[in-house]
Every structure is written in C-alpha cells, then in structure tokens.
Amino acid sequence: MSTQEPATTPGPAPDRRTLIADTAIGLVASAGLRGLTHRAVDGAAGLPAGSTSYYFRTRTALIAACYRRLAELNVADGPASPPADRDEAARALGALLHHWLTAGRARQLARFELSLEAARNPELEPDLREAGLAVRARGVAVLAALGAREPQESAELLAAWADGLLYDRLAGALAHSRPAPDPAELTATVRRMLDAVLDAPAPG
Template identity: 40%
Template sequence: MPDRRTQLLDAALAVVADKGMKGLTHRAVDAEAQVAQGTTSNYYRSRATLVGAVLERLLELDSALLAEQGPAGPPKDVEELANQLASLVLALAGRHADLTRARLALSLDKPESVTAGHFRLVGGLRQALAALGVPDPEARARDVADYGDGVLLHLLTVRRDEDPDPKAIAAAVRRLVGN
C-alpha cells in the first residue's frame, strides 16, 4: 500500500484527469482518496504546494512508465524505435489514459511544468535518431514528438472507442524519420 502522500497525489492526479485543474481542490482530493476531510490540507497547506507535489508525482510516474516501456538499450534500427514509440503511445492512450489526461490538463494550466519532460523526450529521440544515422535528427525528433502528441490527443478525444493500430502508428513514425 502506498504511503499517505503518494495516495493523496495519485488521488489528485485522478481528480485532474476527471475534472481538470479547476476541479483540483483539497476537498476533491480527500473525497477521491477516501480520507477524512482536511487530510490533504494537512499534507499540502496551499493549492500551489499541492500542484507542485502533483507535478513531481507525475514526473515520477512518467519515469517509471518509460522504464517499463523502454528497452534495456538503444534501438538497433528505425523499425525497433518505431515499434517502441507505437507501444508507448498506445500505453499512454490505453491503460495510462488517466495519467495522460492529467498531464494534458496540467500542461494547459502550467505549460512550463511539462516543458522539461518534453525536451527530455525530444532529446532522447534526437540521440536515438542520430545513433541510427537518420539525417537531421533534431528536426525529425521534433516531428516524431509532435506526431505522438497529436495521436495521443486524437485517441483520447476523437477516436476513444476505436482500437488503434500499432502498425499504422509505427509506419507513420518510419515515414517521419525518412525510412
């Protein structure tokens, strides 16, 4: 069982995923976590402190997700990279959809909060593409990251009831990197 702080922060992420940032209140987190009223306020005295802790928890969960989804080493070719990225997008739109919704809501309210994570992702993609000999890896990495963001948003909004095709996503990534 997670400690109380983790329980509250996970509940806060669920509130943000469901109700957006306007719905994030100490009382809403208490209700979601099924704890006594005032518990969240005892741990996080202000809303700003709560939001800061939620952002830190999101980074922890993102790191764990990347470790879970990612391979032990760099991809051996563009095909493997494309398949890895398709798998990640599907995980973020599927079993981790609530986390993605929370991230999107937080990014609208606090865009600077997700900037560092985005640049880490693009930097990692750039390194992988450069190691694979892809021309102009910086631009290609941005293109792939933008595509992934768009697919995620589309899967969470327009195509919620459809089963996405990982092969189609991987093929689009290959086209974006020029293979």
C-alpha cells in the same frame, strides 16, 4: 487549511506524496480541473482531512506535483534501453502510443488538461518545462542512438508530433468515431515520422 501534520500518522513522505499526486491526476482525468481540490484528493485517496494541504499547501504546488509525477510515469513507460535500429524503435514507440491511447488513456487526458493550466498560471511554467525536458531527454537518447544529426531538434519534432497524435485520438473532433487504436497502424505511422526526422537534410 492546517499547517500541522494530520492526526493520523502518514506513511513515509515520498510514498504519501506519490499517492497524493496519483490521486490528483485521477481526479483531473475523471472530473477535470474543477474537481481538483485538496479536500477531494484527501477523500479519494482515503487520507485524513488536511493531508494533501500538509504536503502541498497550494493548488499550484499540487498541480506542479502532478507534472513531476506524470513525467516520471511517462519516462518509466518507455523502452529501458535505446533501440538497435529504426524498426525496433518504431515497434517500441508504437507500443508506447498504443498503451497511452488505451490503458494509459486517463493519464494522458489529465496531462493535457493540467498542461493548459500553465498557460493561465505563469508560476507553473517552470515546473511544466522541467517535466517536459525529462521526457524529451529520453527521446534525445533514442534518436542519438539511431544516428540523428540533430537529436535535440529531432526529439522536439517527434514530441510535438506524438502529442498531436495523442490529442487528436483522445480528444479531437473525430476521436469518438475512430476505430480502436491498432498497434500495427501506430508502428507504421511512427516509422514514417522517424524516417522524416532522421532523413531530414542537415540545416544550412
């Protein structure tokens, strides 16, 4: 793979990097990790041959870029400011889960598949961890605003529960036989989880 800038002049580096990451995520969502190659990203993004390898020399670097982009998009999907109370938080988080199960479905499937790669490639673990911390920081802020005794611990539990629900609804054994995601049902489920983490007795 060439180390020189492709002959066709690219746009500003941040825009080009974002396009490449978004395209790579889309390829993983549609074809799995087997479909993620530098050449495939170039073709799907409509870029000159060698563009992806210019910005991300290795497959590991490309996957790490996907982690960062996924975290950026997931944080942007969330509420702009901490909710005023549990009901508002449940509605906001229920709407967020509904979005990720419908319009954002492909992105979440790609996220799960890309995350598994870090279990096989230790070089990716720090990048996955950094991306995960960025998303969890938003959860810590929400739970702290709601009065959680241990917002960090509560955010970890809420993130684990949300990932479990998303995986079950998107790729679990009953995923294809479940009814369409229902915002009211998701809001009610989120409220139960919020009550569980916020009303838990203090440790010790």
